[in-house]
Amino acid sequence: MVRLLLLAVVAVLAIAAPFYFYSVTLMTVMCFVIFACSFNLLLGYTGLLCFGHAMFFGGGAYITGQILKATPISTELAILGGGAAAGLLGLVIGYLTMRRQGIQFAMITLAFSQFIYFIFLQAPFTGGEDGMQAIPRNDLFGFVDITSNSTLYYVVLAITALCVFVYYRVVHSPYGEVLKAVRDNQPRVESLGFDPEKIKLVAFIISASMAGVAGGMKAVVYQFATLTDASWPISGEVILMTLLGGLGTLVGPVFGAAGIILLNDYLAGFGEWALVSQGVILLVVIVFFRRGIVGELSALVRYLRRRNRTEAPAAQPAAATSGH
Amino acid sequence: MFEGISTQLLFGQVLLGLINGSFYAMLSMGLAIIFGLMSVVNFTHGAQYMLGAFIAWLLLNYLGIGYWPSLVLAPVLVAISGMVLERLLLRPLQGLDHLYGLLATYAVALIVEGLVRYKYGSTGLPYDNPMPGGINLGFMFLPYYRLWVVVFSLVTCVGTWLLIEHTKLGAYLRAANEKPQIVEAFGINVPKMMTLTYGFGVGLAGLSGVLAAPIYQVSPSMGSSLMIVVFAVVVIGGMGSIVGAAITGYMLGLVEGLTKVFYPEAASVVIFMFMIISLYLRPAGIFADKESV
Numbered sequence: 041m042v043r044l045l046l047l048a049v050v051a052v053l054a055i056a057a058p059f060y061f062y063s064v065t066l067m068t069v070m071c072f073v074i075f076a077c078s079f080n081l082l083l084g085y086t087g088l089l090c091f092g093h094a095m096f097f098g099g100g101a102y103i104t105g106q107i108l109k110a111t112p113i114s115t116e117l118a119i120l121g122g123g124a125a126a127g128l129l130g131l132v133i134g135y136l137t138m139r140r141q142g143i144q145f146a147m148i149t150l151a152f153s154q155f156i157y158f159i160f161l162q163a164p165f166t167g168g169e170d171g172m173q174a175i176p177r178n179d180l181f182g183f184v185d186i187t188s189n190s191t192l193y194y195v196v197l198a199i200t201a202l203c204v205f206v207y208y209r210v211v212h213s214p215y216g217e218v219l220k221a222v223r224d225n226q227p228r229v230e231s232l233g234f235d236p237e238k239i240k241l242v243a244f245i246i247s248a249s250m251a252g253v254a255g256g257m258k259a260v261v262y263q264f265a266t267l268t269d270a271s272w273p274i275s276g277e278v279i280l281m282t283l284l285g286g287l288g289t290l291v292g293p294v295f296g297a298a299g300i301i302l303l304n305d306y307l308a309g310f311g312e313w314a315l316v317s318q319g320v321i322l323l324v325v326i327v328f329f330r331r332g333i334v335g336e337l338s339a340l341v342r343y344l345r346r347r348n349r350t351e352a353p354a355a356q357p358a359a360a361t362s363g364h
Numbered sequence: 365m366f367e368g369i370s371t372q373l374l375f376g377q378v379l380l381g382l383i384n385g386s387f388y389a390m391l392s393m394g395l396a397i398i399f400g401l402m403s404v405v406n407f408t409h410g411a412q413y414m415l416g417a418f419i420a421w422l423l424l425n426y427l428g429i430g431y432w433p434s435l436v437l438a439p440v441l442v443a444i445s446g447m448v449l450e451r452l453l454l455r456p457l458q459g460l461d462h463l464y465g466l467l468a469t470y471a472v473a474l475i476v477e478g479l480v481r482y483k484y485g486s487t488g489l490p491y492d493n494p495m496p497g498g499i500n501l502g503f504m505f506l507p508y509y510r511l512w513v514v515v516f517s518l519v520t521c522v523g524t525w526l527l528i529e530h531t532k533l534g535a536y537l538r539a540a541n542e543k544p545q546i547v548e549a550f551g552i553n554v555p556k557m558m559t560l561t562y563g564f565g566v567g568l569a570g571l572s573g574v575l576a577a578p579i580y581q582v583s584p585s586m587g588s589s590l591m592i593v594v595f596a597v598v599v600i601g602g603m604g605s606i607v608g609a610a611i612t613g614y615m616l617g618l619v620e621g622l623t624k625v626f627y628p629e630a631a632s633v634v635i636f637m638f639m640i641i642s643l644y645l646r647p648a649g650i651f652a653d654k655e656s657v
Contacts, residue, residue: 148599148643316475
């Protein structure tokens with residue numbers, strides 16, 4: 041009941057938000073919410089640290105952009121195309137990368153993303169250093185005009201809601217449970233007759249496609265796609281967002297993405313400080329609160345509830361703390 | 365055989381490849397040593413390489429200390445800063461999932477690079493060549509400094525290898541890599557060894573930075589892009605293998621140089637292509653003697 045109420049409040053806030061905030065910033069936040077969710081699915085629920093997730097994000101952006109530029113295909117299909125292409129890339133890279141376990145996975149995915157970056161740099165259709173310019177916003181479903189940002193906002197909102205729902209369903213499905221089991225004890229899962237490699241590969245593909253959708257959506261919002269989207273600092277940023285929000289928490293990525301995008305926005309005028317502050321935040325999160333914002337908050341709530349339950353029969357004043 | 369390609373170009377690129385290979389070898393050796401003992405993927409490695417070059421530049425421009433003293437001083441300073449980092453940051457994270465060590469060093473790299481960029485801008489700073497001139501070999505011109513870099517890095521790599529394979533200290537190191545608890549039971553201070561090892565690996569990065577300063581310009585981003593290539597090198601060689609890392613480093617430097625001659629478009633990706641092939645054919649790495657960890 042509380043959940044539904046909360047969901048309704050969030051929905052109202054999200055629908056009303058563009059009247060109070062700059063819609064492009066909000067849409068950027070939503071793109072990164074999807075991106076961070078996709079990353080969380082890997083690191084938080086599968087235990088795989090992919091240090092090259094930007095290749096899927098950037099790949100999705102370029103493919104979506106190219107589809108929109110070259111064909112009259114409607115925007116939502118183009119974004120889907122970007123996601124599918126990123127998923128395909130994920131299949132190939134995941135297949136090769138799963139051969140190494142543990143922490144090496146991070147190094148290999150980083151190297152792969154650099155490889156993809158150089159390919160995008162030289163490929164004829166990406167526009168190289170200049171990026172892909174003037175991506176049109178083709179009509180939604182072939183007849184809804186989305187050239188204005190205020191209309192597009194609701195499209196982006198709908199796609200984000202859909203993606204978060206899919207992410208929620210994956211995490212809470214039986215498959216999601218197996219995923220968490222692989223993270224916690226792979227040999228055990230193997231002994232139960234599952235194939236952990238395959239399970240992880242599927243997670244990698246889902247995650248890559250989601251990242252591709254996020255990138256494709258960003259290309260539609262900004263109407264350009266650049267090499268920055270595929271560069272490794274973006275991979276670092278999504279790690280930061282996920283950790284800041286809370287690893288392996290459902291809504292953590294939302295807070296993390298919003299926080300970092302707003303911070304970047306705020307620090308844009310201060311040059312190098314964006315980099316330094318990202319480093320400092322990451323360091324603080326790693327050293328002091330590894331559960332992230334949402335993780336620490338829910339731990340606090342659990343702690344208070346437990347204290348309430350044990351103290352309630354003895355003393356009445358404990359009820360006062362439950363409000364916190 | 366290769367008509368249309370001048371020997372000048374060919375040998376020039378071979379030399380350049382060897383030079384790049386020297387840096388790959390020294391950096392990946394340091395990474396492999398640190399990973400071997402501590403299971404930490406040292407993401408700060410590129411920043412520490414950059415710091416080595418920057419310290420040399422600062423020593424020259426503010427204190428008038430030239431290249432040769434810097435070749436000792438800068439790596440030592442980088443090593444000391446690394447040991448402080450290990451004690452303050454990596455030690456507390458030891459018991460946790462390895463990814464925290466990786467992310468912590470990544471965060472430090474961001475901070476260091478950001479601060480240097482803030483203070484000195486992102487354009488490269490020149491560092492004078494301490495050994496101007498060169499000899500004409502007939503088929504190519506060989507600058508003395510480049511020869512020095514190749515020879516010096518070879519000596520460093522062989523020296524490091526001898527240290528690890530043929531001294532008592534190296535034996536402890538290899539043993540602690542396999543079974544830290546047992547080594548500790550023999551009365552060896554493993555945590556202290558970790559600090560020293562990290563300092564040594566990072567010192568190698570600092571040394572490479574000083575070596576690189578007169579060749580490439582000294583710039584805040586000189587480390588980060590190089591580091592990704594070095595990661596690929598380490599992956600190809602096999603994470604645990606220190607010798608493998610060095611050999612792979614030279615080999616891939618050469619391959620990259622030759623690619624620049626025969627198919628320049630692929631030069632920036634050839635190392636990554638090698639990584640893909642090696643992942644497919646030898647998942648554990650070319651020089652790995654055991655299954656991937």
